[in-house]
Amino acid sequence: MSIAKRVTIVGGGLAGCEAAWQCAERGVHVTLYEMRPVRPTAAHRTDRLAELVCSNSFKSLAPTSAHGLIKAEMQQVGSLILRTAHQARLPAGEALAVDREQFAAAIDAAISGHPLIELCREEVTSIPDGLTILATGPLCSPPLAEAIIAFSGESNLAFYDAISPIVDGESIDWDVAFRASRYDKGGGADYVNCPMDRETYEAFIDEVLAATAADMHDFDRELVFEGCLPIEEMALRGRDTLRFGPMKPVGLIDPRTGRRAWAVVQLRQDNLAATHWSMVGFQNRLKWGEQQRIFRMIPGLQNAEFVKLGFMHRNTYINAPRMLSESFQSKSRSGLFFAGQISGVEGYTESTASGMIAGLGAWSLIHGYEPPVFPSETALGSLQRYVANADPNGYQPTNIAFGLIPPLDDPPRSKAERKRMLAERALSSLSAYLCGAPFHEPPRTNSVEFSLEAR
Numbered sequence: 001m002s003i004a005k006r007v008t009i010v011g012g013g014l015a016g017c018e019a020a021w022q023c024a025e026r027g028v029h030v031t032l033y034e035m036r037p038v039r040p041t042a043a044h045r046t047d048r049l050a051e052l053v054c055s056n057s058f059k060s061l062a063p064t065s066a067h068g069l070i071k072a073e074m075q076q077v078g079s080l081i082l083r084t085a086h087q088a089r090l091p092a093g094e095a096l097a098v099d100r101e102q103f104a105a106a107i108d109a110a111i112s113g114h115p116l117i118e119l120c121r122e123e124v125t126s127i128p129d130g131l132t133i134l135a136t137g138p139l140c141s142p143p144l145a146e147a148i149i150a151f152s153g154e155s156n157l158a159f160y161d162a163i164s165p166i167v168d169g170e171s172i173d174w175d176v177a178f179r180a181s182r183y184d185k186g187g188g189a190d191y192v193n194c195p196m197d198r199e200t201y202e203a204f205i206d207e208v209l210a211a212t213a214a215d216m217h218d219f220d221r222e223l224v225f226e227g228c229l230p231i232e233e234m235a236l237r238g239r240d241t242l243r244f245g246p247m248k249p250v251g252l253i254d255p256r257t258g259r260r261a262w263a264v265v266q267l268r269q270d271n272l273a274a275t276h277w278s279m280v281g282f283q284n285r286l287k288w289g290e291q292q293r294i295f296r297m298i299p300g301l302q303n304a305e306f307v308k309l310g311f312m313h314r315n316t317y318i319n320a321p322r323m324l325s326e327s328f329q330s331k332s333r334s335g336l337f338f339a340g341q342i343s344g345v346e347g348y349t350e351s352t353a354s355g356m357i358a359g360l361g362a363w364s365l366i367h368g369y370e371p372p373v374f375p376s377e378t379a380l381g382s383l384q385r386y387v388a389n390a391d392p393n394g395y396q397p398t399n400i401a402f403g404l405i406p407p408l409d410d411p412p413r414s415k416a417e418r419k420r421m422l423a424e425r426a427l428s429s430l431s432a433y434l435c436g437a438p439f440h441e442p443p444r445t446n447s448v449e450f451s452l453e454a455r
Contacts (some may be wrong), residue, residue: 005029007362009133010124010144012036012049014081014348015340015355016135017111021080022359024116026439028366032111035123041139047121050081050107051100054163056270056278058085058096058348064419066400070349070379071096072423073430074356077380077440080110081352090269091190093181099272127151127336131365133358135339137351140316148342151333154319162230162283162312165291167267168305169275177267177300182251191268192277194300195254195261201243204297208235211290230284230312246281265298276307285312320344321392326384327361327371328354337361344387346397353380353400354387360439369438376406377422377429 007023009016012034020030037047045051059067074082085096088103112119125143127134136144172192179189196204208231234241243249247263254261267277284291288309296302320343323330328343330336338344339358340351357380361371374381382404390398398404402422411418434440 005366006031007131007133007359007366008128009033009135010128011135011137011140011340011342012111012119013135013137013340014050014352015137015343015358016133017050017107018079018081018352018355019133019135019337019339019359019362020111020117021114022078022356023363024114025078026363026441028116028363030117031120032117033120033122033124035141036121038121039123039141046104048104048108049111049119051104052098052348054283055348056090056097056100057092057268058082058098060094061096062094063423064416065094066379066402066405067347067349068094069423069426070353070383070400072427073374073378073380074349074353076427076430076434077356077360079352079356081107081355082349084110088272090272092268093185093190095268097268097270100270102272131335131362133337133339133355133362134342135355135358136316136342137340140342145316148316148318152318152323154322162285163308163310164279164282164284165295165310166270166307167277167279167301168307169277171301171303171305172267172277173300173302176256178255180252185251191266191280192300193252193254194265194267194298195249195252195256196247196263196265196299198262200297200299201247201263202239204294205235205239205242207294207297208232208286211294212287230286230310231282232284232286265301279310282310284310286310317342317344317397319392319395320387321390321395324388325371326373326388328358328384328387329361329371335362335365341397344395344397345383345399347399350383350398350400353383357384363439367438372437372439375426375429375433378426378433379405380430382406 006029009020009030009032012032016032020032023030034049061071062068063072071082084103084106085098088098088106090097090099111117123141126147177192177194180193181190231242234245243263247265249261249264252260252264266280268280270276270278291309292306296304318338324338325331328337328339337358339355343354345351345354364371373384376382376385379400383400386398386404402419405422408418408421
């Protein structure tokens with residue numbers, strides 16, 4: 001097919017913005033469509049590009065974690081999203097958490113100010129012709145979702161995701177709550193911890209199990225993403241599930257008692273002013289009145305004022321193994337890429353990575369190259385291979401994990417040492433690959449300077 005030196009990108013989230021940046025920085029003209037504010041969504045609060053919805057954390061930066069590894073790889077390639085995230089970073093131990101407003105403002109300024117990116121604020125209701133990247137995110141426009149269903153031949157393109165509440169910091173009882181990170185990692189005191197004794201925890205679980213949840217069709221219950229289960233779903237799996245999950249107390253000592261609590265609810269800073277705190281792992285679909293009543297049972301949050309309460313929303317994604325090659329390009333239509341959560345990945349970093357891959361793929365087609373497939377030893381390459389080759393029956397989006405990366409030929413017994421060696425092998429393999437990659441060259445246009453100041 002004849003490829004014009006212009007790419008159409010639908011969706012101004014993390015994946016769409018990353019894809020647009022990768023193309024534009026290499027001299028490709030981009031038309032980027034974002035339907036907000038013309039058509040708002042149930043989850044977004046502003047019309048800014050790359051607005052973070054579910055959490056303000058990109059997860060771990062630890063080089064021996066899978067999440068840290070893929071970030072290190074993306075930084076080698078040159079990710080706009082990660083660069084901006086580091087500039088908007090908040091204290092969060094080893095996690096990369098950001099001030100949502102400053103982060104979105106900076107991305108918005110970078111994309112809208114780029115001379116090769118035309119930003120169109122309008123809804124796209126059908127799959128565009130020509131070289132296209134569909135990065136519509138988890139809240140795809142219904143008419144476009146229907147067009148994708150027709151294109152894919154699938155009957156269902158959605159699962160349910162849940163969002164955690166955010167607490168006003170002034171309403172936290174600091175006589176009970178204490179600052180600490182598990183095992184004093186990272187900043188050492190980056191999280192707020194609300195300790196529970198056994199009796200309080202058991203009463204809390206009773207109320208969660210008895211609480212009224214928002215309506216949900218029975219046929220949709222199976223479509224809740226395993227990686228972001230609501231707390232009431234976790235509680236149904238066993239009374240101790242939460243205590244061994246998001247409420248695990250390990251590595252935290254209550255300064256009032258000098259001992260570890262039975263369970264701990266953690267809150268992570270959500271804005272630079274430290275006035276808003278997100279309840280870590282407390283995504284839920286409880287009715288709002290029930291959330292306020294039950295969450296005020298948590299010691300330290302008895303007088304909590306909630307900036308935002310938790311809720312569930314539909315996420316749209318395709319059956320990637322049936323539809324996509326390892327480059328995130330459609331198997332049935334050359335020049336059509338999918339990126340972000342709709343492509344069958346899960347998580348901010350993974351969505352950004354898919355946008356990077358799709359953007360580099362579009363650039364490659366324009367210049368007569370095959371779209372890039374990163375080495376299998378890398379986190380980027382492993383994500384590509386999962387999306388294209390996973391079992392399509394019962395397929396669910398995935399986060400990056402070391403289990404996706406091929407094992408070492410002669411692995412050491414130490415788990416920590418295995419992870420270190422896998423990370424070293426991945427970064428070495430990526431460096432060698434980039435030396436011969438046609439896309440890995442100085443930008444063809446002057447980079448746009450931008451800051452974290454809101455426009």
